[in-house]
Amino acid sequence: MYSAKVMDHFTNPRNVGEMSDADGIGTEGNPVCGDVMKIYIKVKDDKIVDAKFQTFGCGAAIAVSSMVTEMTKGMTLDEALKITKASLAEALDGLPPQKMHCSNLGADALHKAIEDYKNKQQK
Ligand code: FES
Numbered sequence: 001m002y003s004a005k006v007m008d009h010f011t012n013p014r015n016v017g018e019m020s021d022a023d024g025i026g027t028e029g030n031p032v033c034g035d036v037m038k039i040y041i042k043v044k045d046d047k048i049v050d051a052k053f054q055t056f057g058c059g060a061a062i063a064v065s066s067m068v069t070e071m072t073k074g075m076t077l078d079e080a081l082k083i084t085k086a087s088l089a090e091a092l093d094g095l096p097p098q099k100m101h102c103s104n105l106g107a108d109a110l111h112k113a114i115e116d117y118k119n120k121q122q123k
Contacts, residue, residue, distance in 0.1 A: 001096050002059070002060070002063075002095075002096070003092060003093035003094055003095075004093070005063075005067075005091075005092045005093045006059070006060065006063045006092050006093070006095065007063075008063075009062070009063035009064075009066040009067055009092065010059040010060075010062050010063040010066075013062055013063070013065065013066040014066045014069060014070050015051055015052045015053060015065075015066065015069035015070065016052070016053065016054070016066075017052050017053075017054065018040065018052065018054060019040035019041075019042065019050070019052045021042070022040035022041060022042060022052075022113075023041060023042055023043040023117045023120070024040070024041045024043065024113040024114060024115075024116040024117030024118075024120070025038065025039070025040050025041075025113055025116055026038070026039045026041075026108075026109040026110060026111065026112025026113030026114070026115070026116055027039075027109060027112065028105050028108040028109035028112060029105075030057075030101060030102075030104075030105055032101075033057070033058065033101075035055070035056060035057030035058060035061050035102070035105065036055070036056050036057065037053065037054075037055045037056075037057060037061060037064075037065055037105045037106065037109045038053060038054045038055070038109065039051065039052075039053050039065070039068065039069065039106075039109040039110050039112075039113045040052045040053065040113065041072070041110075041113045041114065041117060043077065043117050046076050046077055046078075047074065047075065047076050047077070048072045048073060048074070048075050048076075048077065048080055049073070049074075050073060051068075051069035051070075051072050051073055052069060053065040053066070053068070053069050053109075057102070057105070058099070058102060060095055060096075060099040060102035060103070061102040061105055061106075063092055064088055064092065064095075064102050064103045064105065064106035065106055065109075067088060067091050067092055067106070068083065068088055068106040068107070068109075068110050071083065071088075071091060072110060077114050077117070077118075080110060080114060081111060081114060083106075083107055083110060083111075084107050085100060085101075085103040085104040085106070085107045086103075087107075088103040088106050088107055089103045
């Protein structure tokens with residue numbers, strides 16, 4: 001029921017761990033399943049130069065975290081803000097319908113990390 005890409009990112013997730021010098025951090029949780037995703041980004045000249053994640057969640061949530069951190073590296077903040085749950089699911093060659101909310105978590109946590117970075121710049 002999972003695509004090969006989902007299985008690959010789930011069994012061999014990229015960019016796992018904490019980033020101690022992150023420029024922005026976004027946390028998103030789903031109260032229904034209890035899963036929580038935290039995304040860290042490093043920003044330089046309006047571009048995301050590095051991204052990491054910590055996720056306590058289902059296999060799809062881990063695959064989504066891995067994919068979103070891979071996708072965003074090298075993107076401008078504006079490009080990264082355009083990432084949606086649909087584009088994430090597509091990048092993973094699809095998710096089962098009951099797992100679409102897991103990709104929502106990835107898009108929301110990323111957008112929150114960007115927001116966090118922008119808020120810190122204004123101080
Ligand atoms: Fe909730 Fe996957 S089951 S994030």
